[in-house]
Amino acid sequence: MDIDTRYINQIQVIINMFTIKDGKLKVLLFRRDEEPFKGYWMLPSNLLMVNETLEECAKATMDEYIGIADVYLEQCYLYSEVDRLPSDRILASSFIALVDSKTLELKRQSRNFHSEWFPIDEIPKMVYDYSSIVENATQFLRKRMLNTSILKNLYPSDFTLPELQVLYEQVLGKNLDRRNFRKKFLHLELLEDTGDKTGGHNGRPAKLYRFKENMGDRTLF
Amino acid sequence: MDIDTRYINQIQVIINMFTIKDGKLKVLLFRRDEEPFKGYWMLPSNLLMVNETLEECAKATMDEYIGIADVYLEQCYLYSEVDRLPSDRILASSFIALVDSKTLELKRQSRNFHSEWFPIDEIPKMVYDYSSIVENATQFLRKRMLNTSILKNLYPSDFTLPELQVLYEQVLGKNLDRRNFRKKFLHLELLEDTGDKTGGHNGRPAKLYRFKENMGDRTLF
DNA sequence: GCAAAAGTGTTACTAGTACACCCATGC
DNA sequence: GCATGGGTGTACTAGTAACACTTTTGC
Numbered sequence: 172m173d174i175d176t177r178y179i180n181q182i183q184v185i186i187n188m189f190t191i192k193d194g195k196l197k198v199l200l201f202r203r204d205e206e207p208f209k210g211y212w213m214l215p216s217n218l219l220m221v222n223e224t225l226e227e228c229a230k231a232t233m234d235e236y237i238g239i240a241d242v243y244l245e246q247c248y249l250y251s252e253v254d255r256l257p258s259d260r261i262l263a264s265s266f267i268a269l270v271d272s273k274t275l276e277l278k279r280q281s282r283n284f285h286s287e288w289f290p291i292d293e294i295p296k297m298v299y300d301y302s303s304i305v306e307n308a309t310q311f312l313r314k315r316m317l318n319t320s321i322l323k324n325l326y327p328s329d330f331t332l333p334e335l336q337v338l339y340e341q342v343l344g345k346n347l348d349r350r351n352f353r354k355k356f357l358h359l360e361l362l363e364d365t366g367d368k369t370g371g372h373n374g375r376p377a378k379l380y381r382f383k384e385n386m387g388d389r390t391l392f
Numbered sequence: 393m394d395i396d397t398r399y400i401n402q403i404q405v406i407i408n409m410f411t412i413k414d415g416k417l418k419v420l421l422f423r424r425d426e427e428p429f430k431g432y433w434m435l436p437s438n439l440l441m442v443n444e445t446l447e448e449c450a451k452a453t454m455d456e457y458i459g460i461a462d463v464y465l466e467q468c469y470l471y472s473e474v475d476r477l478p479s480d481r482i483l484a485s486s487f488i489a490l491v492d493s494k495t496l497e498l499k500r501q502s503r504n505f506h507s508e509w510f511p512i513d514e515i516p517k518m519v520y521d522y523s524s525i526v527e528n529a530t531q532f533l534r535k536r537m538l539n540t541s542i543l544k545n546l547y548p549s550d551f552t553l554p555e556l557q558v559l560y561e562q563v564l565g566k567n568l569d570r571r572n573f574r575k576k577f578l579h580l581e582l583l584e585d586t587g588d589k590t591g592g593h594n595g596r597p598a599k600l601y602r603f604k605e606n607m608g609d610r611t612l613f
Numbered sequence: 614g615c616a617a618a619a620g621t622g623t624t625a626c627t628a629g630t631a632c633a634c635c636c637a638t639g640c
Numbered sequence: 641g642c643a644t645g646g647g648t649g650t651a652c653t654a655g656t657a658a659c660a661c662t663t664t665t666g667c
Contacts (some may be wrong), residue, residue, distance in 0.1 A: 180442060181645065219472075223482055224472040250448070253444070333618080350658095351656070374617040374619065374666080376664070376665065554645080576628090579628090589637095595639085597638065598645085
C-alpha cells in the first residue's frame with residue numbers, strides 16, 4: 172500500500188451496550204485490571220481493520236466480549252479530538268447496542284475482564300474520555316427512545332405496562348400518571364395483549380403485552 | 393510511526409452544504425471536469441490528516457471550496473463500506489453545513505471547479521456513492537429541521553412568515569394552512585417583530601421577523 | 614382481612630385543524 | 641380599480657393533564 176502518511180488514521184469502534192435490568196436502564200462496563208488506571212472501567216472496543224465495516228467490527232467486538240452479536244446497533248458519534256488518548260491519535264466511532272434482558276442471561280459474561288451492568292446515573296470512574304462517551308450515548312439513546320420503534324429491541328418478548336412506564340419515567344426524568352400512560356399507549360395501538368399475566372408476587376398480577384410487528388417511528392411524549 | 397498495517401485507514405470528510413435560495417432548499421455541488429466521470433457532480437471533500445479534527449478538516453474544506461468557514465456544521469454519518477470507492481478503502485465522514493443566503497452572495501465561488509446550487513429534489517448524476525450521501529444528508533436535515541434551533545442558521549437575518557412557511561412545506565412535503573402556521577409560530581414566542589416590512593413587489597408587503605436569542609430545541613410539527 | 618400493586622372513567626384544559634373574508638401594495 | 645399575495649378570527653376536534661376508587665393477588 173502506498174498511502175501518504177499524513178493521512179493514516181486509526182479508528183476504534185466503541186460499544187455502549189444498554190439493557191433494562193431490575194427495572195432500570197443500564198450500561199455494560201468492563202473493569203481494567205492492570206496499571207495504569209487499574210480499577211477504572213472501560214467500554215468494549217476494537218480497532219477497525221481495513222477489510223471490515225464499522226458494523227462488522229462492532230458485531231465482532233460484541234461477540235468477543237459477551238458472546239452476543241445479533242443485536243440492534245446504531246452509530247452514535249465519531250470522536251476525533253487529536254489528544255483524546257495520551258499516546259497515538261485514534262478516532263473513536265461510538266455505537267449504541269440494545270440487548271433485552273432475556274437474551275442477556277443466556278449468554279456468557281466472558282473474556283479476561285470482569286464486567287458489570289451500571290445504572291446510567293451511577294457511572295463509575297472510567298479511563299480516558301470514556302465517561303463522556305457513555306454520557307453522550309445515554310443522551311443519544313434518550314432522544315431515540317422518545318420514538319417508539321427502538322423499544323422493540325429492549326422488549327422483544329412480553330412486558331407489562333407498569334414496567335414500560337417505569338422505563339419512560341427514567342428516560343423522561345419525571346413521574347407519569349398511570350391512567351394517562353395506559354390510555355396513551357393503548358390508543359396508539361402499538362401493543363397487543365398476550366392474554367397472559369405475571370404471577371402476582373405481591374399485589375395484583377399485571378397483563379402481559381408485546382409490540383405489534385409493524386410499528387412506525389411515531390414520536391411519543 | 394509504527395502502526396500495524398491492518399489497522400491503517402483513510403477518512404475523507406464530505407460536506408453537504410445547504411441553503412435557502414429562491415425559496416427552495418438547495419445543496420451545493422461541484423462538477424467534475426476530467427475523465428473518468430466527466431460531467432458528473434461531486435460533494436466537496438478532503439482527506440482527514442492525523443493532526444486535525446473532523447470539524448477542522450470540514451471547515452478547511454469549506455474555506456478551500458467556497459471561502460466560507462464560519463458556518464453551522466454537524467456530523468451526519470460515517471460510511472464504512474469496504475468497496476464504496478473503486479480503488480482504495482476510504483471511510484467517509486458526512487457533514488451537513490448550513491449557510492444563509494446573504495452570507496453566501498458575498499463570497500467567491502472559487503477553486504478549479506464549476507459549482508452550482510441544486511434543489512434537493514433535482515440532484516444530478518453524481519460520482520461514486522455521493523448521491524446516496526446527499527440523499528441521507530437531506531433526510532438528516534429534514535429530521536433536524538423539525539426542531540427549531542437549527543433554523544437560526546438558515547435565517548440569521550430577517551425573514552417573513554410566508555418564506556418560513558414555504559420552507560416547512562418543502563421539508564414536510566405538504567401544504568400548510570397559512571393562519572394555523574402563523575398561530576403556531578407566533579404562540580411559540582420564538583420570533584420577534586423587527587417592525588420592518590418587505591417592499592411589496594406584487595401584493596401586500598410582509599412583516600419581517602427574526603429569531604430570538606435563546607430558542608430551545610423544541611420539537612415542531 | 615390486610616398490604617401491595619394493577620386496573621379503570623370523568624372532567625377540564627390545551628393544542629391542532631378546518632375554513633372565508635378583508636387589507637396593503639404595484640401597476 | 642384590479643390583480644397579487646399578506647394578514648386575521650371562530651368553531652370544532654383531538655390530545656393531554658388532573659384526579660380517587662375498585663380489583664386481584666400473596667400472605
